[in-house]
Amino acid sequence: MSSTTFASIDPRDPLALSVLTSYFTEVADRWEGASADPAWLQQTLNGPEVALLQGTGGDLVIARRGESIVGCGGVRWIDYDTAELTAVYTFPSARGAGIGTDIVTELERRARLTGRHTVRLDTREDLVEARALYAGLGYAPVPAFNTDPYAQIWLAKSLA
DSSP, rough: OOOOOEEEETTSHHHHHHHHHHHHHHHHHHSSSSSSOHHHHHHHSSSHHTTTTSGGGGGEOOOOEEEEEEEEEEEESSSSSSEEEEEEOOOOGGSSHHHHHHHHHHHHHHHTTTTTOOOEEEEEEOEEEEEHHHTTTTTOOOOOOOOOOOEEEEEEOOOO
């Protein structure tokens, strides 16, 4: 049994914003090869995609091992049948311990509880660790379902 625990959190909570800042900063740094633009970071944190990770729009969870926060993950409710993973993140100091798997499994569990049968996500070619995680959990390539300029790979999995 996993020792990772999860709690839903309002995406505007200071703790959520702190963890999401770490996530978006690392993703941007890897894409751009330089520090994330502070204006872009603020716009992203204050944008609708983050705000909707609660209630009827979705769910944002914080992952902990003991008292330590080790990551986060979000799931958006796209329609009555489809959920979309976003912001799946493990702090660098906690990587290699199966936390990413735990986060995705928890988000899938939450999607099932809402009656959804499909989970999808997008990612990038350079996020090789994420791609390996998703492949290992049964996600398969699907046609592009958005025009996000940072998305290069689209994946989905049936929860049935």
